Every structure is written in C-alpha cells, then in structure tokens.
Amino acid sequence: MTRARRRTLHGALVALGLVPLRALAVGALRGDLGANPVETVSHATGEWTLRLLLATLAVTPLRRILGRPGLAPFRRTLGLLAFSYACLHFATYVALDLTFDFGAVAEDVAKRPYITVGFTAFCLLIPLAATSTRAMVRRLGRRWVTLHRLVYIVAVLGIVHFLWLVKADLRPPLVHAVVLALLLGLRLWWRIERAREERGPGFARAETRG
Amino acid sequence: MPIRRPERPDAVALAEITDRELYLRRRDFLRGAALAAAGAAAGLACGAEAGDANVEARGEKLPNVVPGPREYATDEEPTSYRSATTYNNFYEFGTDKTDPSQSAGSLRPKPWSVAIEGEVAKPGTVPFEDLIRPHPLEERIYRLRCVEAWSMVIPWVGFPLGALLRRFEPTSRARYVAFETLFDPEQMPGQRRSVLDWPYREGLRMDEAMHPLAILAVGMYGAVLPNQNGAPLRLVVPWKYGFKSVKSIVKIRLQEEQPTTTWSDSAPDEYGFYANVNPDVDHPRWSQKRERRIGDIAKRETLYLNGYAEQVGSLYAGMDLRKLF
Numbered sequence: 397m398t399r400a401r402r403r404t405l406h407g408a409l410v411a412l413g414l415v416p417l418r419a420l421a422v423g424a425l426r427g428d429l430g431a432n433p434v435e436t437v438s439h440a441t442g443e444w445t446l447r448l449l450l451a452t453l454a455v456t457p458l459r460r461i462l463g464r465p466g467l468a469p470f471r472r473t474l475g476l477l478a479f480s481y482a483c484l485h486f487a488t489y490v491a492l493d494l495t496f497d498f499g500a501v502a503e504d505v506a507k508r509p510y511i512t513v514g515f516t517a518f519c520l521l522i523p524l525a526a527t528s529t530r531a532m533v534r535r536l537g538r539r540w541v542t543l544h545r546l547v548y549i550v551a552v553l554g555i556v557h558f559l560w561l562v563k564a565d566l567r568p569p570l571v572h573a574v575v576l577a578l579l580l581g582l583r584l585w586w587r588i589e590r591a592r593e594e595r596g597p598g599f600a601r602a603e604t605r606g
Numbered sequence: 607m608p609i610r611r612p613e614r615p616d617a618v619a620l621a622e623i624t625d626r627e628l629y630l631r632r633r634d635f636l637r638g639a640a641l642a643a644a645g646a647a648a649g650l651a652c653g654a655e656a657g658d659a660n661v662e663a664r665g666e667k668l669p670n671v672v673p674g675p676r677e678y679a680t681d682e683e684p685t686s687y688r689s690a691t692t693y694n695n696f697y698e699f700g701t702d703k704t705d706p707s708q709s710a711g712s713l714r715p716k717p718w719s720v721a722i723e724g725e726v727a728k729p730g731t732v733p734f735e736d737l738i739r740p741h742p743l744e745e746r747i748y749r750l751r752c753v754e755a756w757s758m759v760i761p762w763v764g765f766p767l768g769a770l771l772r773r774f775e776p777t778s779r780a781r782y783v784a785f786e787t788l789f790d791p792e793q794m795p796g797q798r799r800s801v802l803d804w805p806y807r808e809g810l811r812m813d814e815a816m817h818p819l820a821i822l823a824v825g826m827y828g829a830v831l832p833n834q835n836g837a838p839l840r841l842v843v844p845w846k847y848g849f850k851s852v853k854s855i856v857k858i859r860l861q862e863e864q865p866t867t868t869w870s871d872s873a874p875d876e877y878g879f880y881a882n883v884n885p886d887v888d889h890p891r892w893s894q895k896r897e898r899r900i901g902d903i904a905k906r907e908t909l910y911l912n913g914y915a916e917q918v919g920s921l922y923a924g925m926d927l928r929k930l931f
Contacts, residue, residue: 495903
C-alpha cells in the first residue's frame with residue numbers, strides 16, 4: 397500500500413467512524429432523538445464503542461486471512477475511534493444522566509455490577525489510548541504488546557456491561573458476544589497451531605517452510 | 607353511556623379547555639415556532655410532516671368524558687402525545703421502545719371480548735362494548751413511573767376497575783385478580799419469540815383492585831387508546847411500576863391464591879408481585895431513587911408510591927416492603 401493511499405484510507409475510515417456521531421449531532425439539533433434523548437445518546441455511543449472495539453480486534457485476523465500486513469495501522473485508528481465513543485458514552489452518563497452528581501457516580505460504580513464492569517473497561521482503555529503514539533510504541537517495546545493485550549479484557553467487560561443491563565431481550569448483546577468469541581477464538585486457534593508446529597516433528601516445520 | 611355530572615361545576619376535563627391541537631402538541635408547538643420563523647416554506651414542509659404523524663395516531667375522540675375525582679388528578683404537565691405513543695414498552699410488538707408504535711398496526715382491537723372468570727357469581731365472556739357501556743368515562747391525569755427509571759404524565763380515559771368487578775359479583779373467596787393480555791402471534795409479532803413467557807400476566811390483591819385509584823383505561827388524551835398503548839382495554843395502577851398496568855386485556859380472573867405474574871416469573875429477584883413504586887427499594891441492577899420525566903434532561907426524585915401514598919399508603923401498612931417489593 398502506498399503512503400498516499402494509506403492516508404486516504406485513514407481519512408475515509410475516520411470519516412466513516414464519525415458518521416454515527418454526526419447523526420446524533422444532527423438529531424440533537426433537530427430535536428429528533430426520540431422521547432428520551434439522553435437514553436438514545438447513551439445507547440448509541442455505548443453500542444458504537446463496542447462495535448468499533450470489535451472492528452479493532454478484527455484487524456489482526458483480517459491481516460492474516462487476507463495476507464495484508466499493511467492493515468496494521470488501521471488498528472490504532474479504529475481503537476482510538478472506539479475510545480472516543482467510550483469517552484462520549486461516559487460523558488453522557490456523568491453529565492446528562494447523572495447531571496454531575498459525583499456521589500451518585502461513585503455509588504453506581506460501587507453498587508451496580510454492570511456499571512462497575514463498564515467503568516473498569518473504560519479505565520482500562522485510558523492507558524491504551526495514552527500509549528497509542530508511535531513514540532510510545534517504540535519506547536515501550538515488548539511491554540507495549542503485553543500492555544495492549546488489555547484490550548481483550550476491555551472487550552469482554554464491555555459486552556458483560558451490555559448483557560447485565562438488558563431486561564429480557566438478550567439478543568443484541570449476544571450478537572456482540574458471538575463476534576467477540578469468534579475473534580478471540582481465531583487468535584487462540586492460531587496460537588495453538590503455532591505451538592503445535594514449534595513443538596511438532598521436524599518434517600512438519602520443514603513442510604510448512606517449504 | 608350515562609352522562610355523569612362533573613363533581614364541581616368548575617371542573618372541566620383538560621381536553622375540553624385547551625384547543626386540542628395545542629393541548630396535544632404544546633412542546634412541539636413551541637419548538638416548531640422557532641423553526642417556522644426561520645422560513646415559511648421550509649417550516650410548512652417540516653410542520654406538515656410532524657403534524658400528520660400526530661393526527662394519524664390520535665384516533666377516534668371519546669364522547670362524554672367527565673373529569674375524575676379532583677384529589678386524584680395531578681396538575682403536572684402531561685407528556686406530549688407523540689412521546690406517549692412512540693416510547694412504549696409493549697414486548698408483544700418488539701423490545702425496542704419504538705417497536706410498538708411501528709408494528710402495533712397488526713393488532714385488531716375490534717371486535718374484542720373479555721372473559722371474566724373464577725370467583726364471581728356471574729362469570730362470562732363479554733363483548734367489549736357491553737363491558738364498558740354501564741361505566742361513565744372519566745379523565746384521570748396520572749403519573750406513570752416505569753421500573754426503568756423514566757416517567758410520564760398521562761391523561762387516561764377510563765373507569766374504576768372496582769366498579770366493573772362489582773358487576774360480576776365477586777365471591778368471598780376472591781382475594782386476588784389476575785389479568786391476561788391477548789396471545790396471538792399473528793396480531794402480536796413480538797410473541798413469535800419467547801422473550802417473555804406469553805401470554806403476559808399480571809395481578810392485584812383484591813383491596814388494590816377495588817381501590818378507586820385503579821382504573822381500566824379505554825382511552826388517553828381524550829381519544830381511543832392507540833394499539834401501542836394497550837388497545838382496547840388496559841389496566842392503570844399509577845402507584846405501581848408501569849409493567850403492572852397490563853395492556854390489551856382478554857381475561858380477568860378472580861381467585862383465592864396469588865397469581866403468578868410475567869415479570870416476577872421471569873426474574874423473581876428483580877420484579878416482585880407488588881411492584882409498588884418505592885425510591886428506597888432499588889432494583890438489584892439500578893437505583894430507583896430518581897427518574898427522568900420524559901421531556902426533561904435532568905432526573906427528579908422518585909416519590910413513594912409514585913406520589914399516591916396519601917390515597918393508597920394504608921393498603922401496605924405493616925408490610926415489609928423490602929421483602930414484598
């Protein structure tokens with residue numbers, strides 16, 4: 397992929413990632429966010445955080461399946477978009493839902509399991525976003541990779557947060573859970589494969605190496 | 607339908623004082639006024655669209671509606687008709703709030719009949735028209751508090767549930783009333799999935815059911831109930847969480863034992879039989895201390911028994927409401 401092409405694709409991805417936000421802004425200006433606009437914004441920003449997190453986690457498997465290692469930088473773009481929606485989601489909750497009643501925030505975080513896990517997921521995203529620059533990647537080296545494995549935990553917590561919030565219809569969070577299971581399952585499968593290859597008889601390795 | 611004199615000569619149904627259009631769309635109107643000023647042409651186009659949606663949904667106006675007892679009415683501003691008819695929990699038509707208004711068109715509220723059975727001297731299946739004919743229709747402006755921590759103010763049109771039950775002569779063994787919603791996946795597409803154990807069932811203790819605050823509603827905002835709000839007949843018990851107010855009722859059964867109810871059956875630790883609005887008893891997953899009145903951004907304090915403690919508080923004297931939630 398040429399540099400220019402990659403830049404265009406990045407621009408397009410960011411623009412695409414901001415479409416839901418634009419829809420919310422337009423809806424807010426028109427007074428067209430439904431009967432309970434705070435809930436609409438809260439649900440939309442939450443769901444887009446999860447979708448973008450899943451998209452982020454899909455980059456590595458796609459690189460491998462499509463044989464396109466050049467996709468790697470898009471992982472950061474998607475991850476930062478996910479973080480942006482997570483910030484909006486959290487801000488909606490603190491500013492609009494609880495109108496800056498920090499006592500109520502603390503009580504929720506301590507007492508309501510779905511908020512506890514959601515808040516934990518959000519907190520864990522912060523160091524990932526903070527260390528997403530090229531300079532930080534270089535500075536942290538191997539430790540960067542270890543640190544960024546936190547994203548798996550964040551995704552699981554995010555989906556648990558969604559699941560525990562639902563009253564009776566579990567389908568929407570379960571759809572997200574299935575996608576996440578698939579993405580994590582692939583990684584696990586490849587890891588097992590690689591371990592088997594490394595441990596296995598010499599000819600297997602020779603064969604795969606051609 | 608007999609015409610009942612208003613209790614006080616100056617008591618006039620809200621729907622009769624204000625111009626209907628404005629009454630139903632005050633907020634839309636105010637918001638719209640700013641828009642309209644921006645440009646007549648554009649304003650007309652937008653206004654017509656919003657207006658049509660309201661007219662369509664409003665339905666047939668109910669005649670001879672008199673105001674209900676003054677001490678029961680709230681003077682709080684009713685929720686916009688649009689919000690009250692597009693933000694609904696009626697899982698029989700889908701689990702999103704906007705699903706019922708979009709898919710309740712498949713419900714056929716006419717013809718309709720209701721079976722009254724169990725511990726009554728005169729059981730039977732009664733056509734809807736015969737069921738409501740003897741009852742003067744009253745407007746009851748009530749707060750509605752959903753278990754999900756949002757609330758509305760709805761001008762219902764209906765009559766006391768107790769008056770209806772008395773007609774069928776409950777026996778001495780009648781201690782509870784059980785209600786059932788229609789079960790017909792063809793009319794109610796949400797029932798094709800087992801999100802809940804259909805048909806939807808609810809119940810009241812006999813003294814709750816006989817309390818004059820509990821009504822059966824056939825309309826709201828002066829007109830026939832829209833399908834998504836539980837046409838043609840629904841319960842309204844304003845001091846309990848909204849899910850107690852069962853919609854599109856086809857069966858009323860009086861019985862000696864406490865009936866099983868849908869939500870309590872689905873999650874017994876989260877939803878009790880009583881489901882009285884109570885800011886001191888949290889839902890296990892969220893606080894019930896505050897609620898968002900639809901139309902507001904900031905939340906307000908939730909009131910014990912949804913502000914009807916003076917009327918119905920005595921029904922629960924001596925009960926441990928943390929256990930019997």
